[in-house]
Amino acid sequence: MNRMFPAPWLSLALWALWLALNLSLSPGNLLLGAALGFAAPLMMRKLRPKRARIRRPGTILRLLLLVGRDVVVSNLVVAWGVLNTRRRPLQSRFVKVPLELRDAHGLATLAMICTVVPGTVWSELALDRSVLLLHVWHLDDEAQFIEHFKSTYERPLMEIFE
Known part of the structure; x- marks a missing residue:
């Protein structure tokens, strides 16, 4: 079959x-x-890549809720930033995020998350999959952004796929 x-x-x-x-x-x-x-x-x-093996299905719901929250919050932040660009100039930058995630399915999911959350754009993945280059719409603290990105998205994906 x-x-x-x-x-x-x-x-x-x-x-x-x-x-x-x-x-x-x-x-x-x-x-x-x-x-x-x-x-x-x-x-x-x-x-087609090899079949995905989901290690912790319960983590999927938590990740969906986190992404949903970030989509709503990011939409509000971007809208507020657009309305206030004259008072507070944007600080958009490219950020290199070191990655521990290596699974192809996890990386594909991470790419979709970056596409859905306003304010971030997946720009490039290093050939060895160790660094992700993201364009961030407005960035105050790069270290804080990287830590938030890794703890909110990468670690749950590692729990799910690796």
Whole structure:
């Protein structure tokens, strides 16, 4: 079964997405969507990394809550900063964050978190995965930011994936 459907949930999601994008349940769209859902994961099978092993699933909920809190707080900080740029100039910088996290799934999750939280942009990952270059929208204390980033995002991801 795994040879024919290496990613059954992905196949189902692709089929449903095809039908939703076409806004049609015609036999042709049903068949074409099923063919896409069947063929795409087969063709891309070699590109998929090894399966993720989740070590501590309970940590996922805590991480989601922390990211959710940071998204709300960061949105407010960015909005306030935009409104007050004339009174207080921005101090945006590139920050090199040393990483202990090496798992590909953990790094991919960290990249998504950096994309979602306003005020940070994932800029570059060193070839040996030891340093992450982030662009931070407003930064008062670099050491405090690095410690917050590592304790809030990196350590829980290490608990989950390593």
